[in-house]
Amino acid sequence: xxxxxxxxxxxxxxxxxxxxxxxxxxxxxxxxxxxxxxxxxxxxxxxxxxxxxxxxxxxxxxxxxxxxxxxxxxxxxxxxxxxxxxxxxxxxxxxxxxxxxxxxxxxxxxxxxxxxxxxxxxxxxxxxxxxxxxxxxxxxxxxxxxxxxxxxxxxxxxxxxxxxxxxxxxxxxxxxxxxxxxxxxxxxxxxxxxxxxxxxxxxxxxxxxxxxxxxxxxxxxxxxxxxxxxxxxxxxxxxxxxxxxxxxxxxxxxxxxxxxxxxxxxxxxxxxxxxxxxxxxxxxxxxxxxxxxxxxxxxxxxxxxxxxxxxxxxxxxxxxxxxxxxxxxxxxxxxxxxxxxxxxxxxxxxxxxxxxxxxxxxxxxxxxxxxxxxx
Numbered sequence: 001x002x003x004x005x006x007x008x009x010x011x012x013x014x015x016x017x018x019x020x021x022x023x024x025x026x027x028x029x030x031x032x033x034x035x036x037x038x039x040x041x042x043x044x045x046x047x048x049x050x051x052x053x054x055x056x057x058x059x060x061x062x063x064x065x066x067x068x069x070x071x072x073x074x075x076x077x078x079x080x081x082x083x084x085x086x087x088x089x090x091x092x093x094x095x096x097x098x099x100x101x102x103x104x105x106x107x108x109x110x111x112x113x114x115x116x117x118x119x120x121x122x123x124x125x126x127x128x129x130x131x132x133x134x135x136x137x138x139x140x141x142x143x144x145x146x147x148x149x150x151x152x153x154x155x156x157x158x159x160x161x162x163x164x165x166x167x168x169x170x171x172x173x174x175x176x177x178x179x180x181x182x183x184x185x186x187x188x189x190x191x192x193x194x195x196x197x198x199x200x201x202x203x204x205x206x207x208x209x210x211x212x213x214x215x216x217x218x219x220x221x222x223x224x225x226x227x228x229x230x231x232x233x234x235x236x237x238x239x240x241x242x243x244x245x246x247x248x249x250x251x252x253x254x255x256x257x258x259x260x261x262x263x264x265x266x267x268x269x270x271x272x273x274x275x276x277x278x279x280x281x282x283x284x285x286x287x288x289x290x291x292x293x294x295x296x297x298x299x300x301x302x303x304x305x306x307x308x309x310x311x312x313x314x315x316x317x318x319x320x321x322x323x324x325x326x327x328x329x330x331x332x333x334x335x336x337x338x339x340x341x342x343x344x345x346x347x348x349x350x351x352x353x354x355x356x357x358x359x360x361x362x363x364x365x366x367x368x369x370x371x372x373x374x375x
Contacts, residue, residue, distance in 0.1 A: 002128040003140055005147040009051070010038055011091060011125050012074050013067070014118050018094050018111070023060050030058045031067060036117055052151065068151060075148035081141050092126045095119045174204050181207040202228060206244070215248045235264040235273045242280055246287075254284060275304045279313055282320045291328035298324050311349040318342040319354065319361050326361075332369040339365045 017031050034054055055068030063070060078084055095112045112119040132140065178200065202225035209218035222244060226237040238261035245254035258280055265273035278301045285294035298321035305314035322338035330338075339362050346354050 002124060003132075005143045005150075006038075006051075007125060008140075008144050009071065009075070009147050009151060010035060011122065012071055012087075014112075014122060015087070015091050015094070016067075016070060016074060018118070020060075023062055027058070027060045027062070034058060034067075055151070072148060072152040075144065075151060078141075078144060078148075081137060084137070084141050084144060088126055088129050091122050095122050095126075174200050178204050178207065181211065200225075206240075210244050210247050213248050215244065215250065218244050218248070233268070233270065233273075235261045235268065235270055238264065239273055239276055239280070242277075246280060246284060251284060251287065254280070258284070271304075271308060272310075275301070275308055275310060275313055278304055279316060279320075282317070282324075286320060286323055286327065289327060291324060294324035295321065295328060312351045312354065315342070315345045315349050315351045315354050316357070318345045319357050322361050323364065326364055326368055335365050335369055 013031065013035050017028065017035065020028075023031075038051075052068055055071060056066045058067035059065075060067060060070060078087055095114050112122060114120075114123065129137075129140075181204070202221045206218050206221040206225055209215075209221060219241070222237070222240055226232045226240075238257050242254045242257035242261055245251075245257060258277055262274065262277045264270075265277060278297065282294060282297040282301050285297050298317055302314060302317035302321060305311075305317055318338075319342045322335070322342045325335050325338050339358075342361065343358055346352075346358050
């Protein structure tokens with residue numbers, strides 16, 4: 001579920017921020033900065049004690065108290081599920097289109113642009129609330145009451161339970177973004193504050209930095225990831241290092257890491273690592289336009305993947321083999337036969353994430369031989 005105790009507190013903060021225009025620009029800018037920091041951190045684990053301290057720093061002089069005190073009072077006002085419904089109805093009305101915001105601006109409240117950071121956050125919260133069933137709304141109301149106790153400075157046992165839940169939710173966010181980056185549906189992670197001390201968060205940051213071409217930061221995050229993972233192996237770390245270097249255009253550095261990974265994998269009889277090393281060797285040869293060597297490497301990769309029963313690598317090897325034939329100037333018939341065979345494998349083995357790679361290979365084949373007549 002998208003909604004959590006942390007987001008409820010932030011939503012109440014956005015509600016106060018938008019409705020109290022008379023607090024003055026200094027207080028409002030401090031509140032906005034704090035809220036943006038938390039709203040934009042999709043995978044952040046909530047440390048309630050830290051959040052309380054941050055809320056206490058924001059002083060609203062016109063009210064003679066801190067933002068934490070005001071939020072505590074606001075949260076405590078909601079004493080029933082019906083009032084929770086009315087709260088969401090109220091914040092929903094604050095979000096309008098930019099043109100409508102200019103027309104309706106009357107000085108009593110600051111209407112939120114639907115495309116702004118706060119506007120998008122409020123819309124997501126309201127959409128998630130609308131999709132809840134009755135028993136889920138009741139559970140959310142209990143969390144709301146617990147959050148009110150924590151913000152007010154009491155309820156340590158409740159705080160511990162909510163932090164545990166927040167960590168689980170943050171881990172789910174990290175895993176979702178890893179799947180998107182590895183699947184090619186995203187190029188950069190959303191949010192910069194990940195789970196402190198959690199190895200997968202370093203892996204997510206590594207993938208994001210690779211996608212951005214930040215080789216030094218990617219190397220640092222890769223080291224942190226493998227340092228935090230007791231199950232990792234030396235050859236796996238070297239293989240990831242070779243992968244990173246290849247993707248950011250460091251061909252010679254990738255070859256050095258790949259050679260060492262292959263050496264260590266052979267010594268430890270790690271056949272899976274040897275297969276992936278062969279995969280990256282083939283990609284490097286294709287990038288270097290070494291047609292004959294790439295064909296031999298692709299054939300070896302297909303044989304290795306078939307022996308290990310790895311469907312995705314088998315399909316990838318067939319695509320690389322077709323690319324190697326195109327690179328070597330194969331006849332149109334032979335080139336298109338290889339492209340069709342690769343497509344058949346992608347479909348038969350059910351590896352849809354390789355579809356974009358196949359389409360690119362097919363486009364290269366048509367660009368090279370499309371105008372020629374295939375006998």
